[in-house]
Amino acid sequence: MNMLLTLADAAPFPYTFNPAHTALVVIDMQRDFIEPGGFGASLGNDATRLQAIVPTVRRMLDAWRAIGGLVLHTREAHRPDLSDCPPAKRLRGQPSLRIGDVGPMGRVLIAGEPGVEIIPELAPLPGELVVDKPGKGMFYGTPVDDLLRERGITHLLFMGVTTEVCVQTSMREANDRGYECLLIEDGSASYFPEFKAAALAMLTAQGAIVGWAARSAAVIEAIT
Numbered sequence: 001m002n003m004l005l006t007l008a009d010a011a012p013f014p015y016t017f018n019p020a021h022t023a024l025v026v027i028d029m030q031r032d033f034i035e036p037g038g039f040g041a042s043l044g045n046d047a048t049r050l051q052a053i054v055p056t057v058r059r060m061l062d063a064w065r066a067i068g069g070l071v072l073h074t075r076e077a078h079r080p081d082l083s084d085c086p087p088a089k090r091l092r093g094q095p096s097l098r099i100g101d102v103g104p105m106g107r108v109l110i111a112g113e114p115g116v117e118i119i120p121e122l123a124p125l126p127g128e129l130v131v132d133k134p135g136k137g138m139f140y141g142t143p144v145d146d147l148l149r150e151r152g153i154t155h156l157l158f159m160g161v162t163t164e165v166c167v168q169t170s171m172r173e174a175n176d177r178g179y180e181c182l183l184i185e186d187g188s189a190s191y192f193p194e195f196k197a198a199a200l201a202m203l204t205a206q207g208a209i210v211g212w213a214a215r216s217a218a219v220i221e222a223i224t
């Protein structure tokens, strides 16, 4: 679909994008964050809270796939030798399991382990981009910027978890690199609803200082 579309109800003001130059970004919809026994739960969080957005993310993905839009999935994942996991990350806090420890879904946040996989409902399709990232942001230590620029991408629509950690960091990194970013607000969740609300407000304040927000139904209506 190669045409300019406008989301009139986006916050804080209308957002215009061309699907041919836009990627749908799905951040870290992995078993390690969404299922019990993974990294999210090891930090003391109720992982089931994030499951609520899965049908919405799937609906948005299906609509985007139907128009042939580019999809980028990220996974927070470290190398088995932990050479890309700084001790400052691994040793932070008092988690019940640290990154690299063996949990019920294999080694926590380690590439190739069952827990690091994207949940089956949202599994990437052939041809979609899948990028492992060692940090919160999707640009740090990854080829994402080149992958997007090679494909002429200038606009990014974000979904995924968690809103105020990896989604917000990725959106801020993207904003600094010149991408026009929009958060699909009902396609993103936090373990802390109040942090999701605060992140949404911060991202869109000051005249879209980081970017825009809109609901999935508005995006789906625009592209359908």
Ligand code: TIU
Residues within 6 Å of the ligand: 027, 028, 033, 040, 043, 076, 136, 161, 162, 163, 165, 166, 167, 191
């Ligand atoms: N802990 C938390 O909220 N998030 C993360 O550690 N990673 C992501 O957000 N993906």
